[in-house]
Amino acid sequence: MGTYVPNTKEEQHQMLQAIGLNSMEELYDTIPEEVRLKSPLNIPKGMSEMEVARRMRSIAGKNRVFPTVFRGCGAYRHYIPAIVKQVTSKEEFITAYTPYQAEISQGVLQSIFEYQTMICELTGMEVSNASVYDGATAAAEAIIMSKERNRKKALVSATVNPMIIETIFTYLDGTDMELEIIPAKDGLTDIKIFKDKLSSDTACVLIQQPNFYGLLEDCDEVGKMLAGTDIKYIMSCNPISLGILKTPAEYGADIAVGEGQPLGLSLSFGGPYLGFMATTSKLMRRLPGRIVGETKDSQGRRAFVLTLQAREQHIRREKASSNICSNQALCAMTAAVYLAAMGKEGLRRAAVLSMSKAHYLAERLCELEGYNLVYKGEFFNEFVTTVNADTDKILKTLEDHGILGGYPLSNNQILWCATEVNTKEEIDTLISILKEVA
């Protein structure tokens, strides 16, 4: 049996005697007999570290790592610089608590302050929080923060990732806010319907850029439509794309959110990931979660603290802007180290490479009989094609060659994705394999 209890049985006995007890069981004599467990827990006996490692490796071995991946759909395989993993493995960062004791937490606090700055730069917004759980909860929190006394309806485009929509639905269900989905036309938000639906009780609209199908929405038009109204414009963005794409601020958005996983976080079967949230100074006090601010210490030195805490649950309790407490701090630090390593040029290159590979992939796929782009609009690094056989059969064949193909949207449509890690050779190989499937 492994243990992390340092005290030996003798020491435990000494301590028990010191407090006037004879056995460990006596520690629990305030727990009534009726609720005491009568038998040991039915959990296997503990193991030595070597045995545990062997067991866990054998479990891990039942997973299959695909050397080549053309699947995105909300989780993206990008190159993770070596420095990112090294820095975020530092024990001080891993084992620290939320930085309530600012004097001995300047490292974590400064890293969050730097993260907030980078998210503001990326999105063009004025303020950012220290992170929320993921892209889906970021979108849900943004909708909740847009609520006004007389504006309680959220309009969400049908081209937003369905998982995000479902999460929003769960968050709003049972509250006084209402959700309406605006249908898509040709893979894009139907802006005309959007316009018609705006009313005096609309709190916000949510658009995803690039959208679920990889297409670029006409966010300018949405911006124009909402300019001068009290309706909050929320954009959910892919952070890598912001290396080249127009920022939410340039589109006139009030709140920018997104899934930060592409910024140096591994795929990890879906988590931990990172929700980022940024907004205007005007809405700053409505942001959920932690925010780090700069101030001075008693000696006049630069210092960082958790600030604007009057919004938060430990102060406001049921009146807080959100219940969030623990967030994804180490993931936010990961994103910050990633952005520091990439720099402006590196991020731009990751975006251009991803976009170029995806366009090359699309072009090569469309050379195949029966493969056509389903939507005609401009796209970033994901797109949908028809296929010439049942998607199950196609994807199974690719799997046999060590390739995780695109995500099947139906039995004859696939959502493909490429990033900078996909080489021309991989794409050409994919095409030659697909030629054989029909």
Next chain:
Amino acid sequence: MKLIFEKGNVNRGLDLLPECDVPVYSLNEEYERKSELNLPQVSETEISRHYTELAKRTYGVNNGFYPLGSCTMKYNPKINEEMAKLPEFTDIHPLQPIHTVQGCLEVYRLAEKYLCEITGMDRIDFQPAAGAHGEFTGLKLIWAYHKERNDTKRNKIIVPDSAHGTNPASAAMAGFTVVNVPSTPDGMVDIEVLKTVVGEDTAGFMLTNPNTVGIFEEHILEITGIIHEAGGLCYYDGANLNAIMGVTRPGDMGFDVVHLNLHKTFSTPHGGGGPGSGPVGCKEFLAKYLPSPKITEKDGMLVFEEKDEKSIGRVKDFYGNFLVVVKALTYMMTLGAEGLKDVSMNAVLNANYLMHNLKDIFDIPFGKGRCMHEFVISLEELKKETSVSALDFAKTLLDYGIHPPTMYFPLIVQEALMVEPTETESKETLDEVIEIFREVYSKAHQNPQELHNSPVKAPIGRPDEVAAARNPVIRYKFS
């Protein structure tokens, strides 16, 4: 210290990505970013040194004693970290075909099985990313339960005044109204008041047991009985589970829903504020409302069952903070049934030993000289006598190289310090801490000003929080 933006130089950077091996696509100009993107322009050496310097200005469990009450800052075993770095876990796309993710499903299924056993629940769902997220999810189950029974007038969640702030905040977020019940002078739920507040509008009741003053609610069966009798459900906040593993279970105390904090009880690290994992457990009659479909074995393969149409729906992308669950499972496998119970007993022993050696001079208002895994000190008297507050006391501890206890919580205790040593501290550490606490107590009487001025040995002195909130500077401005 300088910010990373104040280091480096124009055009400095790393060479990380190759040249483009396909034709470069040029984007339609209307979609192109026009605004400047100011990111650091630094070398790898500078990044490495920058974060090493930040690490030096950070205090983790690895740096020393960390008795944050309610936070269970136990040691984070290295094998957990190593297992969570296996490429067969980190390089798995969440939407891979089911037969290629059998290892991930096995992690979830085993962790579910063990946690069900520890809590006395029938199902566990790992989707929630943190404790508060688990609370929200658990409360939505309660909400769905009443809704299905057309019992929609049940819109109130009862919360003790000693509860964690997340409890009422989560209840409000899930659409409930919060009713606070007071504690008795001995720190327990006031049962007489509880009886008067329950009724036809009671949706549920939230409690952590041992409670936030570190004592076990002895009348727990009566409490959960009162709630059930009134038609409500009982929610267990797992923040303090570290005291009772293998001894008693929320499921046996009458709770219907629980959330656990894997980053507390199950040794996964806090990461400076996350990622955590806040799985929700429930009794069978609530299982249909859970966000995730159940994992079962079918024809020798693990699969997700079809999602129940009564599910409250997902509360997050994908399946939860998977790698955190890998760490927690590694921990449970290492300890086994006996080891888990040993954890709880030693957590309680350490807390009692520490308290016993402080109680002659410190005011410990609850527990009559005994506690579970944590205890609360009140410095109200000390403050009256010496002007030294809980804040001063805490800040002075920083100069002794230890992390202070949780301050000013629970709210029902004036000048509170909440101390949770955890089981991973040795007797000699506790003996040193006892000396330090006693020394600081004497200093408070001899030289209170020194305590008001503390800390002096930390990287910074006390920051001006008022200025930070009044005139918020929450990002660096590039010139």
